[in-house]
Amino acid sequence: MTKNENLHQLNNSSPFDGIRQFDEQGQEYWTARELMPLLGYSRWNEFKPVIERATFACKNTGNDVEMHFSGSTLKSQGRPGQDYKLSRYGGYLTAMNGDPRKPEIAAAQSYFVVKTREAETQTQLKAMTQIQLLAAIAQQLAEQEQHLLQQQQQQTEILHRLKAVEVEQDRVNTPCGHKYSVVGFANLQGLEISVKEAGTKGRKASALCRKQGIEIERIHDPRFGKVGLYPESVLIEVFSTGQN
Template sequence: MHTDTNGPARTDVSPFDAGRVPCAQGGEDHWSARWLMVQMGYPTWQHFEPVVERAKVAAHNQGFNVRTLFTVNREKSGGRPRTDYLLTRFAAYLVAMNGDPRKTEVAAAQSYFAVKTREAEIARPVEMTREELLARAVLEADVAIRELKPKAERYDRFLAAEGDWSVSETAGVIQRAGAVIGERRLFDYLDENKWTFRDGKNKWRATQYAKERGWVSEKPQGSWVDPETGATHLRTPQVRITAKGADRLVGLLTGRTA
């Protein structure tokens, strides 16, 4: 309950208002990702971090500066520093939209940040930021959202087939499921999550970690003969994403799975 010294007590204040971190220069408020994690009903950072990562991917694919929207904040608590993010209103909105829609807490967060984004748009129509302009487009994209359903169904049929795919093909699979990501960005994401790495020749290789979990494989690419020495050399194998791996990537990048 919020008490106004100039009037009666208010009972309509959202719990998400309590987590606002005012900007020292009088700019827009921010929210702690770890504080938001609790409010959205996630028990641990391990469960919540994929939600934040999906929100960052969404921001990146729209051309925004992720570091500006998601400011890294290292928390020191006497032990190992914990990673947190200071989220702008738009970043918090993206995080809420990428949460598990089955959670009532997530639905509450989506409603709150959608309304706040809309209020900011109406209050400052001339001074709207790029983030607020995009948020308005997102809020008015009901038709586009409905169009994602047949794409997801086509993805399910595609994934039901046996085999594996190159990273480029997998990016197409993920796009069929409703996310926007290209081959280069997907390679970066795989590297960040320890699915791939660069070898001594700066070529992409699959990690043992990801291979043991059945997410990736490597396809031999044959060999070539050095015309000067006559020595035979094996070509670098191609990284392939299995059906199991593609399904996991879709879950991480679109929020279709828990």
């Protein structure tokens, strides 16, 4: 076993990693005979049809069967026996064509799917130059910043529309006994309030009104639907209890 193979073995954490080997070019492979018991098969005659189905699937997908299912032989009790060197894709197809009732098959399918995804990601990164990689990171950061700006703009627009509605509400309702919505009262006090805070205080004001038997007056706004109006005394109590 080469030094590189020893390093790979030291990092193994899966039984499938434990039987993984590397050829002279550093390409990983699994032998069918060693993979067989990990897939829940004890006899080659039972496992061979799985390999045959996998090679058939490989051919039907337009892939080179010999590349992914390289034929080889091994000595078994002094006699040569059939075996295959499976690539990662070959191992994946073999797992996919095994008996789905075997729990070992599910574990193998999960293993080869994860390994294939990891290899694809590494290949994509290796194919990118350093400049391309930095450009991709910069593009991702720019998109995130743009998304945050859009969220801030949307929140600002909502607050501006709410404040515009409050001016109309105060003008209409002040003669009826100084009733205000939460944002209108905050404006009257010279306080800045977020949409989230306004919602929280509105729920508290509604609860106080119900507790005191005060009917909550509501007016319809075409942009926001029903907007609650609360007595000044209730709003003073709500705002005096803290920010939330």
